[in-house]
Amino acid sequence: MIRFLSIFSFVLMGFVGFSQENDPPITEKSADSLQNNLADKGVVFEEVVYEPVKINPLAPSKAAFYSALLPGLGQIYNKRYWKAPIVWGAIGTGIYFYSLNNSEYNKFRDAFKRRKAGFIDDQFFPQNDGTVIPGSPRFSDSALQDAQESAQENRDLALLVTIALYAFNIIDANVDAHLKQYNVDGRLGIDLKPYMDLNPIDYNPNYGLTLVVKF
Numbered sequence: 001m002i003r004f005l006s007i008f009s010f011v012l013m014g015f016v017g018f019s020q021e022n023d024p025p026i027t028e029k030s031a032d033s034l035q036n037n038l039a040d041k042g043v044v045f046e047e048v049v050y051e052p053v054k055i056n057p058l059a060p061s062k063a064a065f066y067s068a069l070l071p072g073l074g075q076i077y078n079k080r081y082w083k084a085p086i087v088w089g090a091i092g093t094g095i096y097f098y099s100l101n102n103s104e105y106n107k108f109r110d111a112f113k114r115r116k117a118g119f120i121d122d123q124f125f126p127q128n129d130g131t132v133i134p135g136s137p138r139f140s141d142s143a144l145q146d147a148q149e150s151a152q153e154n155r156d157l158a159l160l161v162t163i164a165l166y167a168f169n170i171i172d173a174n175v176d177a178h179l180k181q182y183n184v185d186g187r188l189g190i191d192l193k194p195y196m197d198l199n200p201i202d203y204n205p206n207y208g209l210t211l212v213v214k215f
Contacts, residue, residue: 055181063173074173087169094162101155108148
């Protein structure tokens with residue numbers, strides 16, 4: 001019995017080997033033929049070629065440097081041309097209010113110092129063709145001091161806002177350069193797809209959803 005099984009196994013192995021040797025090799029022509037046959041049945045193969053995204057690790061640093069050198073230049077380097085006028089307008093507005101409040105501060109300070117020195121010829125006294133008319137000034141000494149302090153606070157606030165806008169301009173250029181190189185090709189994604197499988201024991205179908213993560 002054992003000898004019979006050995007002979008049977010030998011013959012079976014020889015038959016399998018013979019059948020594998022006679023199987024035609026899969027060539028490009030046979031693959032094309034299979035693809036054409038499936039295309040006739042409605043199955044279409046589509047070849048998708050992904051080109052690697054070129055990453056410049058120095059781009060964020062360059063964008064930040066350009067924006068620090070001249071506000072808005074980093075945005076132009078990132079080809080976000082519409083951002084440059086916004087940067088110029090924001091920083092220009094901050095500089096304008098700083099200059100305006102600084103002028104007001106100097107005006108009130110100079111008048112207050114001359115009052116303390118005993119002069120009554122500052123611009124807040126009534127005047128006629130540049131000649132000071134004696135009388136009550138439009139601003140008292142205490143009012144000049146309050147106006148001086150208020151102008152100083154507004155000037156300092158405008159300076160802080162301008163510095164913050166300048167820093168934000170640098171950060172925006174740096175972050176935008178990073179995001180431009182972020183990998184967002186079609187191979188990345190999460191999708192839900194229906195799922196069906198046959199139980200290998202009783203062959204009953206199992207239904208559900210599968211979470212597909214592509215990367």
